[in-house]
Amino acid sequence: MAYNDFQNLNFTFIGNHTNIQGDLSFQGNVVINGSIKGSLQMGPSSQLIIESSAHIEGDIFAHDIEVSGEVNGRIESSGTVIVKSSAIISGSLNAVQFKIAPGAILNIQGNTQEAKL
Numbered sequence: 001m002a003y004n005d006f007q008n009l010n011f012t013f014i015g016n017h018t019n020i021q022g023d024l025s026f027q028g029n030v031v032i033n034g035s036i037k038g039s040l041q042m043g044p045s046s047q048l049i050i051e052s053s054a055h056i057e058g059d060i061f062a063h064d065i066e067v068s069g070e071v072n073g074r075i076e077s078s079g080t081v082i083v084k085s086s087a088i089i090s091g092s093l094n095a096v097q098f099k100i101a102p103g104a105i106l107n108i109q110g111n112t113q114e115a116k117l
Contacts, residue, residue, distance in 0.1 A: 009028075010027060010028030010029070011028045011029045011030065011031070012026055012028065012029075012030045012031070013030075013031045013033075014030070014031070014032045014033060014034045014036070014054075015033050015034055016033040016034060016053050017034060018033070018034030018035070019034060019035045019036075019037075020034065020035070020036045020037070020038070021036075021037045021038055022037075022038045023038045023039045023040075023041070023058075024036065024038060024039070024040050024041070025040075025041040025042075026040070026041070026042050026043065026046060027042075027043040027046065028043065028046055029046055029047045029048075029049070030042065030046065030047075030048050030049070031049045031051065032048070032049070032050050032051060032054045032056065032069070033051045033053050033054055034053075034054060034055075035054065035055045035056070035057075036054075036055075036056045036057070036058065037056075037057045037058060038057075038058045039058045039059040039060070039061070039073075040056070040058065040059070040060045040061065040062065041061050042060075042061060042062035042063065043063075044063060044078070045063050046062055046063055046064075047062070047063065047064045047065070047066070048060065048062040048064070048065045048066070049065075049066045049068075050065070050066065050067045050068060050069045050071065050087075051068050051069055052068040052069050052084075052086045053069060054068075054069035054070070055069060055070045055071075056069070056070070056071045056072070056073065057071075057072045057073060058072075058073045059073045059074040059075075059076070060073065060074070060075045060076065061076045062076075062077055062078075062079075063077065063078050063079040064077065064079040064080050064081075064082075065077050065079075065080075065081045065082070065095075066081075066082045066084065067081065067082070067083050067084060067087040067089060068084040068086045068087055069086070069087065069088075070087070070088040070089070071087075071088075071089045071090070071091065072089075072090045072091060073090075073091045074091050074092045074093075074094075075089070075091065075092065075093045075094070075095070076094050076095075077093075077094065077095035077096065077098075078095075078096065079095070079096055079097070080095060080096065080097045080098065080099065081093060081095040081097070081098040081099070082098070082099050082101075083098065083099065083100040083101060083104045083106070084101050084104065085101040085102060085103030085104055086103070086104075087101075087104045087105070087106075088104075088105045088106075089104070089105070089106050089107070089108055090106075090107045090108065091107075091108060091109075092108055092109045092110070092111075093106075093108045093109070093110040093111070094110070094111045094112075094113060095111075095112060095113070096112065096113055096114070097112065098110065098112070
């Protein structure tokens with residue numbers, strides 16, 4: 001892939017052993033392997049993937065979210081939240097749809113909402 005091709009890609013990767021504090025805003029898809037303390041605001045159709053080594057303490061606002069790691073806070077999704085078996089979530093979960101795999105550890109208040117067309 002040429003350098004110019006990378007300039008046109010719209011994604012963010014936060015690597016393992018990376019620690020970030022503060023409120024963050026992203027456009028495009030995001031993969032998190034590190035730790036974030038603060039809120040995450042995603043673009044209207046962006047996908048957020050929280051890997052098994054990730055830890056997030058704060059509120060998350062995104063379209064589609066896949067959680068394999070740990071989240072302490074509020075999750076607001078305008079799409080689907082997929083909770084993998086390795087996930088640990090404490091807080092609240094509000095989404096159009098969510099899928100929870102056996103083995104996930106949840107201490108949440110969960111709600112579904114109507115999809116906005």
